[in-house]
Structure formats: structure tokens, C-alpha cells
Amino acid sequence: MKSLLxxxxxxxxxxxxxxxxxxxxxxxxxxxVYLIVxxxxxxxxxxxxxxxxxxxxxxxxxxxxxxxxxSAKGYIVDAFIYVLLTxxxxxxxxxxxxxxxxxxxxxxxxxxxxxxxKQWGLDNYxxxxxxxxxxxxxxxxxxxxxxxxxxxxxxxxxxxLTAYALSRMRFNGRQALMRFMLILGMFxxxxxxxCIYKILDAMGMINTxxxxxxxxxxxxSGTMMGYYVSKGFxxxxxxxxxxxxxxxxxxxxxxxxxxxxxxxxxxxxxxLLGAFVGPWGDYMMANYIVGSGGADFKTVAIGMYNxxxxxxxxxxxxxFCAGGVVVSILPxxxxxxxxxxxxxxxxxGSVKG
Amino acid sequence: MxxxxxxxxxxxxxxxxxxxxxxxxxxxxxxAIGRWFRSLPSKFAALGQKIGDWFRDIWDALRFxxxxxxxxxxxxxxxxxxxxxxxxxxxxxxxxxxxxxxxxFFGGKYLAKLGTLGDSLPVKQGSVIIQLGDNSFDILLxxxxxxxxxxxxxxxxxxxxxxxxxxxxxxxxAKRAATSKxxxxxxxxxxxxxxxxxxPSLTLAVFTVVPLMFMILVAFTNYNRNNMPPxxxxxxxxxxNFRTILTGQAMNATDAxxxxxxxxxxxxxxxxxxxxxxxxxxxxxxxxxxxxxxxxKKSIRLKKFWRTCxxxxxxxxxxxALLLVSKMFKSDGGIINSxxxxxxxxxxxxxxxxxDGSTDMAKAMVVIINIWVGVPHTVLTCTGILMNIPDDLxxxxxxxxxxxxxxxxxxxxxxxxxxxxxxxxxxxxxxINNFNLIFLLTGGSTVTGAAQxxxxxxxxxxxxxxxxxxxxxxxxxxxxxxxxxxxLIFIVVAFFSLIVYSRIGSVKNEEDFQ
Numbered sequence: 001m002k003s004l005l006x007x008x009x010x011x012x013x014x015x016x017x018x019x020x021x022x023x024x025x026x027x028x029x030x031x032x033v034y035l036i037v038x039x040x041x042x043x044x045x046x047x048x049x050x051x052x053x054x055x056x057x058x059x060x061x062x063x064x065x066x067x068x069x070x071s072a073k074g075y076i077v078d079a080f081i082y083v084l085l086t087x088x089x090x091x092x093x094x095x096x097x098x099x100x101x102x103x104x105x106x107x108x109x110x111x112x113x114x115x116x117x118k119q120w121g122l123d124n125y126x127x128x129x130x131x132x133x134x135x136x137x138x139x140x141x142x143x144x145x146x147x148x149x150x151x152x153x154x155x156x157x158x159x160x161l162t163a164y165a166l167s168r169m170r171f172n173g174r175q176a177l178m179r180f181m182l183i184l185g186m187f188x189x190x191x192x193x194x195c196i197y198k199i200l201d202a203m204g205m206i207n208t209x210x211x212x213x214x215x216x217x218x219x220x221s222g223t224m225m226g227y228y229v230s231k232g233f234x235x236x237x238x239x240x241x242x243x244x245x246x247x248x249x250x251x252x253x254x255x256x257x258x259x260x261x262x263x264x265x266x267x268x269x270x271x272l273l274g275a276f277v278g279p280w281g282d283y284m285m286a287n288y289i290v291g292s293g294g295a296d297f298k299t300v301a302i303g304m305y306n307x308x309x310x311x312x313x314x315x316x317x318x319x320f321c322a323g324g325v326v327v328s329i330l331p332x333x334x335x336x337x338x339x340x341x342x343x344x345x346x347x348x349g350s351v352k353g
Numbered sequence: 354m355x356x357x358x359x360x361x362x363x364x365x366x367x368x369x370x371x372x373x374x375x376x377x378x379x380x381x382x383x384x385a386i387g388r389w390f391r392s393l394p395s396k397f398a399a400l401g402q403k404i405g406d407w408f409r410d411i412w413d414a415l416r417f418x419x420x421x422x423x424x425x426x427x428x429x430x431x432x433x434x435x436x437x438x439x440x441x442x443x444x445x446x447x448x449x450x451x452x453x454x455x456x457x458f459f460g461g462k463y464l465a466k467l468g469t470l471g472d473s474l475p476v477k478q479g480s481v482i483i484q485l486g487d488n489s490f491d492i493l494l495x496x497x498x499x500x501x502x503x504x505x506x507x508x509x510x511x512x513x514x515x516x517x518x519x520x521x522x523x524x525x526x527a528k529r530a531a532t533s534k535x536x537x538x539x540x541x542x543x544x545x546x547x548x549x550x551x552x553p554s555l556t557l558a559v560f561t562v563v564p565l566m567f568m569i570l571v572a573f574t575n576y577n578r579n580n581m582p583p584x585x586x587x588x589x590x591x592x593x594n595f596r597t598i599l600t601g602q603a604m605n606a607t608d609a610x611x612x613x614x615x616x617x618x619x620x621x622x623x624x625x626x627x628x629x630x631x632x633x634x635x636x637x638x639x640x641x642x643x644x645x646x647x648x649x650k651k652s653i654r655l656k657k658f659w660r661t662c663x664x665x666x667x668x669x670x671x672x673x674a675l676l677l678v679s680k681m682f683k684s685d686g687g688i689i690n691s692x693x694x695x696x697x698x699x700x701x702x703x704x705x706x707x708x709d710g711s712t713d714m715a716k717a718m719v720v721i722i723n724i725w726v727g728v729p730h731t732v733l734t735c736t737g738i739l740m741n742i743p744d745d746l747x748x749x750x751x752x753x754x755x756x757x758x759x760x761x762x763x764x765x766x767x768x769x770x771x772x773x774x775x776x777x778x779x780x781x782x783x784x785i786n787n788f789n790l791i792f793l794l795t796g797g798s799t800v801t802g803a804a805q806x807x808x809x810x811x812x813x814x815x816x817x818x819x820x821x822x823x824x825x826x827x828x829x830x831x832x833x834x835x836x837x838x839x840x841l842i843f844i845v846v847a848f849f850s851l852i853v854y855s856r857i858g859s860v861k862n863e864e865d866f867q
Contacts, residue, residue, distance in 0.1 A: 114691070158552070190822060194571075222561050
């Protein structure tokens with residue numbers, strides 16, 4: 001029995017992957033078969049379908065839309081699509097499965113040639129929050145969290161207000177401002193960094209205990225140029241609402257806060273998410289501003305990047321994975337709760353082309 | 354291309370029609386650019402007209418204004434004090450005093466040296482500096498700041514004069530001028546845009562406009578690691594840097610070899626950047642569209658599950674996902690190679706060098722991994738679009754007897770392209786500047802490929818222009834070359850954006866659309 005166990009662990013990746021993938025595919029095929037078999041029963045004679053407007057209008061049911069009336073060819077096509085989607089999802093999720101599995105591995109911190117840990121444990125996670133190697137992960141995490149929270153709130157406010165002004169108000173220089181920002185946005189954002197570094201240095205924000213503030217300023221500075229999607233969204237909200245409110249004596253500010261904002265939940269959430277995720281995973285800007293400073297002023301991206309240099313990799317790989325899981329949890333949770341609005345927000349501003 | 358009549362067009366077979374459209378799009382690009390350049394004079398004329406109006410307003414105010422108005426051109430706020438607008442008048446006056454102090458003690462000093470960027474080196478005794486010299490960096494930076502401040506001041510001055518004149522005219526009619534309280538109310542109402550845009554504009558000016566002006570000018574200097582302030586001065590060199598990068602010609606014989614390398618490297622990297630941007634955009638668009646259509650097919654169930662699987666990639670921070678993937682594809686001991694070896698597909702653990710072997714392999718892998726990163730974004734967007742297509746369109750089509758294929762090609766596809774088309778250029782530009790993907794996956798170079806190619810400083814064989822710019826700035830301190838590259842990126846991006854913006858109606862006819 002023992003030998004069997006150790007054999008299976010030694011064979012590692014091959015068996016494990018084969019079993020996991022096999023199980024996943026089996027489960028998927030099972031689901032597919034179940035769906036195909038049960039479909040007719042579920043929808044075939046349902047009352048709502050029988051009395052649907054389409055049926056009442058006497059329109060012949062079409063295969064493309066009324067999928068419950070399918071030919072054998074339809075089933076085969078669907079089965080094929082299910083298999084394809086399964087493969088796609090396995091490919092897409094595999095790196096994250098690997099990330100999570102590796103983060104629980106105890107026996108070695110190196111990259112290994114097998115997938116499943118031989119010894120499971122939380123050592124890597126414990127190390128993250130309690131180590132003596134001057135890698136204050138918790139501090140980095142809190143730094144990043146603070147930056148992202150502040151930046152996302154301020155950026156969202158700026159973006160929405162700018163979009164509102166440009167969408168609803170007509171003032172001198174409006175067109176010029178929009179053109180100017182369009183042109184400005186075509187320069188690569190990193191180009192000005194040397195200069196920004198110097199300005200922040202003059203303000204005492206490089207490699208000091210307020211360098212986080214400097215980083216926030218960098219993230220906030222160009223926000224105004226990202227007004228485009230929100231403006232598209234506001235453009236689709238009817239102007240007669242504004243006019244009606246204005247006749248009732250509401251000021252522009254009041255109109256924005258009590259009419260436009262409540263109507264634009266999707267775009268608010270999309271902007272918030274985008275503004276949160278940007279600083280959360282940024283490497284390029286952050287590295288230039290806090291990269292060479294003390295360990296306490298770094299962000300997660302900078303700190304963890306250094307774990308994966310060729311010399312450090314054997315020591316830190318599993319710890320990187322654990323850190324990766326910890327860092328990813330927050331955005332993943334946010335995305336899953338807000339996915340619906342996010343989708344609506346992406347397209348809401350662009351539907352009119 | 355020969356213009357054909359619409360009758361001829363309609364009589365063409367479908368494929369020819371499509372081909373005609375395709376060709377005419379690309380053949381029209383030069384014409385569109387030509388048109389744009391031809392419209393320049395009229396644009397300048399319009400600009401001149403506006404500036405002319407400005408000066409005419411000033412002239413009118415001075416000509417028809419009373420002594421209070423005229424005096425307020427010199428001492429700002431006079432025209433406000435005279436009509437008991439104390440708050441406003443004080444603001445103008447304080448601004449004027451602050452501006453004068455700024456120019457005398459700070460701005461003027463730097464602006465005066467802008468022509469030479471400083472001429473006195475620091476005086477040293479041994480290694481200790483006993484007398485500070487000019488700092489070219491400070492001179493250039495603060496000159497830019499001063500220029501922005503002067504431009505803003507011109508606007509304020511105009512405002513103060515116009516204010517005074519308006520007060521005079523208004524007082525003649527209404528016998529009272531607006532009070533501070535009125536002003537405050539206006540800031541939340543008809544002038545709400547001023548309240549809104551003040552803070553963002555300030556940060557934009559200080560952290561984006563001034564740095565960009567600075568860096569654009571650096572392209573015309575020799576600011577690099579050999580001329581680092583404060584110990585050295587850098588100075589204007591005209592278009593030398595551009596010539597070095599674009600043609601590979603050096604200014605003096607000693608740099609010839611280096612310059613030739615720069616010229617070669619730039620064109621190579623530009624070519625790869627374009628190749629990359631096109632490949633990445635096209636693959637993402639098509640694969641994303643196909644996957645979205647599959648997921649959103651009416652008969653497919655578990656839609657949310659499939660979508661969620663893909664969205665994980667969007668949610669996980671890029672630096673984690675990409676660094677992890679780069680380690681998975683490591684040639685010695687990476688999990689992918691290990692698994693392929695165990696299954697028996699490859700003869701040894703390190704026989705496939707995914708990302709650090711040949712240049713072509715690394716490029717192909719980068720494009721493939723980009724599909725992994727980018728497709729979920731496209732799927733999300735497409736899902737939103739598909740949900741937004743009104744059902745009555747399909748209803749109507751069905752009543753007219755359209756088959757599914759017809760409905761797809763005549764409703765779904767045009768609708769998707771209509772929305773995705775404009776966003777395509779954003780994606781394209783985003784890919785030109787896709788720092789994360791290239792840098793985190795490959796670091797910009799494969800070991801063997803870069804050595805073979807003998808590229809210029811900082812450049813690797815998989816580098817995009819943006820990562821080369823980054824390395825030149827951070828590692829090599831070749832700021833002069835870096836900013837030339839930045840400007841060239843701008844030109845490339847502007848070129849493509851111009852084509853698209855000139856063709857999108859919603860940008861042109863904003864008012865019609867609303």
C-alpha cells in the first residue's frame with residue numbers, strides 16, 4: 001500500500017495531471033450528456049413556451065433560437081462546443097491551479113517537475129506574514145491597498161466629473177481641451193517619468209516615508225485623460241432629464257449628484273474597478289519611484305518581482321505563489337461580485353460606436 | 354483606384370465587393386491623410402481667427418472702457434474693486450503680485466538660460482564642490498514650468514480685463530455688479546465645469562504636461578550618462594539624435610559604430626512592434642469573438658461558469674499571472690517542459706526553449722500567451738454587445754424567413770464590428786505600448802538571440818519600443834535617445850489614431866448624436 005502511494009507521488013505530474021484533467025473532462029462530458037438528455041423534458045412541453053408570443057403569432061420555431069427543438073446535427077454541434085469550451089477553460093485556468101497548488105507545497109521552495117505537492121501545508125503563507133529575511137510582505141500589501149483604495153476613489157470622482165463636464169456643459173475651450181487631451185494621451189506614459197521623478201524628489205517624496213504619497217500623485221495625475229468611456233455613457237443619458245431638473249431649479253452640481261450618478265451605476269463600478277486594479281498590479285511606474293528605496297516603502301509588485309530573479313528563484317518560488325494567491329484574492333472577489341456591472345459598463349459607453 | 358458607380362458595385366459578386374471595400378479602405382488612407390494636411394491651412398485660419406477675436410476683445414475693452422477698466426489692465430482687479438467685488442478683485446491682485454514675484458525670483462532666472470542650458474560648471478576642490486554651477490536639468494525643467502505659468506497668466510489677465518469691462522457695461526444697465534455670493538452660486542451651476550476641472554487640470558499640468566514638454570525638448574539635447582548634471586552640462590544638439598536613430602549616421606567619427614547600431618536597432622524594433630501589435634490585436638479580436646459567440650449561443654448552458662473561468666485571468670493582477678507563466682515556460686525545469694517530458698513528447702527536460710531560445714520561438718510564444726491574457730477581455734466586451742442587440746431585429750428577420758447564418762452575418766456580425774471597430778484602435782495602441790507582457794514574460798530579450806543580433810545599448814531582440822524606452826531610461830541613462838523614441842512612438846500612434854478618428858462619425862458629429 002505504501003509503495004503504491006509513494007509510486008503515485010513520485011510519478012507526480014503525469015499521473016496527477018492525467019487524473020485531474022480526466023476527472024474534469026469526465027465531469028464535463030457527464031454534464032453535457034445530462035443537459036442534452038434532460039433538455040427535452042425540461043423545456044419541451046413547458047407552458048410558457050407553448051404560449052410564448054412567438055408561438056401565438058404562429059411563427060415557425062427556429063433552430064437557432066428555440067434550441068429545444070433540435071435535430072441530431074444540433075446535438076452534435078452542441079456537444080462539440082461543450083468539449084471545446086471545456087478545453088478552453090482548462091487551458092485558461094490551469095496556471096491558476098498550478099499557482100494555488102504550488103503555494104501549498106512544503107517540501108521544497110524551488111520549481112519542481114511535478115504538479116501536486118508531496119507535502120501539503122501553510123508554511124509559505126506563514127512565512128509571508130512572519131519572516132526574518134527583511135521581506136515585509138504585509139507592509140507591502142497594506143501599502144498597495146492604501147494606494148489602490150485612495151487612487152480608485154479619487155480617480156473615479158475625477159473621471160466621472162470630467163466626463164460630465166465634457167458631456168453636458170458647453171464652455172469655451174471645451175473642444176480644444178478634448179483635442180489636447182487626445183494628443184497628450186498618444187505619448188507613452190512612461191516618457192515623462194524622469195521628470196516626474198525629479199519633481200517628486202524636489203517635493204521630498206522619493207524613497208522617504210511619504211513616497212507612497214508620491215506614487216499616488218503619479219497615478220492620479222493623468223486620470224483626466226481617461227474620461228472617454230464615461231463620457232460616451234453620459235452621452236446616452238437623455239438631456240431632457242437635465243433640462244427638466246433645471247426648470248425645477250436644480251443646479252448643475254445637484255443634477256450630477258442626484259440625477260446622473262444614480263443612473264450610471266455600471267460605469268461607476270467599471271471605473272472604480274479599473275482604477276483599483278491599475279495601481280494594484282502596476283510595475284513600471286512603481287519600480288521607478290519606490291523600487292530602489294527601503295523595503296518598507298515598496299508595493300507588492302516591486303517586492304515580489306525581486307523574488308523571481310534567477311538567483312532568488314530557488315528560494316522564493318513557492319512563496320511567490322503564496323503571495324500571488326493572497327494578492328489575487330481581493331481583485332478576484334471584486335470582479336466576481338461586480339462582473340455584471342462591469343460587462344454593462346464596458347459596452348454601455350461604446351454601443352453607439 | 355478607379356471610382357465605380359453604385360450600380361456597378363451592386364452588380365459585382367459578393368467576394369469582389371468585399372475585396373473592393375477592403376482595397377478602397379487601404380487606398381483611401383493616403384488620400385485621407387492628404388485631405389487632413391490640406392485642411393491644415395483652414396484650421397490654422399480658424400485658430401488665427403480665434404486669437405484675433407481675443408485681441409479684438411482686449412482692444413475693445415481698452416478703447417471703450419472707462420479709466421477703471423483701462424487701469425485694470427495694469428493693476429488687475431481695479432475694475433472689480435471699483436464695483437465692490439472685493440473678493441474677486443483681491444484674487445486677481447494677489448495672483449498678479451504672486452506672478453511678478455515668481456518671475457523675478459524664480460522663473461526669469463531659469464528662462465534666461467534656456468538658450469544655452471547653462472554655461473558655468475561647478476568649481477571643485479578635489480572632489481568637494483565649493484561653488485555650484487548651472488544645472489541644465491533644473492534650467493530646462495523650471496523653464497517649462499515657467500512657460501506653462503505664463504500661458505496661464507495670459508488667460509487670467511484677459512479674464513480680469515474682460516471682467517472689468519463686463520462690470521462697467523453691466524453696471525451701466527443694472528446699476529449693480531455680481532457679488533461674491535453670486536459667484537459662488539455660479540461655480541456650482543453655470544460655471545460648474547471650472548470647479549470640476551480645476552484640480553485635475555492642475556495635476557495634469559504639473560505631472561503630465563510639464564514632464565512631456567521637458568522630455569520632448571530633451572530629444573534635442575545630449576542629455577545622457579556622459580553629461581549628467583550637476584557635474585556636467587548638457588546642451589542643444591538640434592536634430593542630431595533623430596538623425597542617429599533614423600539613419601544611423603553619427604555626428605563624429607568616434608560614435609560611428611554606436612550610431613550605426615542605433616539606426617539598425619530602431620528599425621528592427623519598430624518592425625517587430627508593428628508586427629506584434631497587429632498580430633496581438635487580430636488574434637485577440639477573432640478568437641475572442643469566436644469564444645464569445647460559442648458561450649452566448651442560445652442552446653449552450655452554464656454560460657456564467659464558462660465566463661467566470663475566463664474572467665479569472667482579467668481579475669488576477671498581470672504581474673502575477675505573467676511572471677508565473679514565464680516561470681512555467683522556463684526551459685530548464687519549468688512545469689510545461691517537465692510535463693511534456695513525462696508524457697514522452699520531448700526527449701529531455703530542457704529540450705524546448707520556449708521563451709529563452711531562438712528569437713522567433715520567443716516571439717511566437719509571446720503572441721500565444723497574449724491570447725491567453727487578452728481573449729477574456731474581448732469575450733467580456735462581446736458578451737455585453739451580444740446582450741445589447743435588440744431581440745426585435747432577430748424577430749423581424751425570422752418573420753422575413755432568414756436562416757441562422759443570414760441572421761448572423763447580417764445582424765450579429767455587423768453589430769459587433771460596429772461597436773468593436775473603434776475600440777480596435779485603442780487595443781492596437783495599447784498593444785504598441787504593452788510593457789507588461791513583453792517585460793514580465795521575457796525581460797525583452799532571449800539570451801542567444803540578442804547576442805547574435807548585436808543590438809544597440811539596452812535593446813533586446815523581443816523588445817518593443819516601449820520596453821526599449823524603459824531600459825534606456827532606467828538602466829542606461831540614455832535620456833536623449835529615449836525621448837526621441839518616445840516622440841517616434843507618438844508619431845506612430847498618432848498616425849493610426851488619425852486614420853480612425855477621421856472615419857468615426859460619433860467623434861465628428863457629437864451634437865447630432867446626442
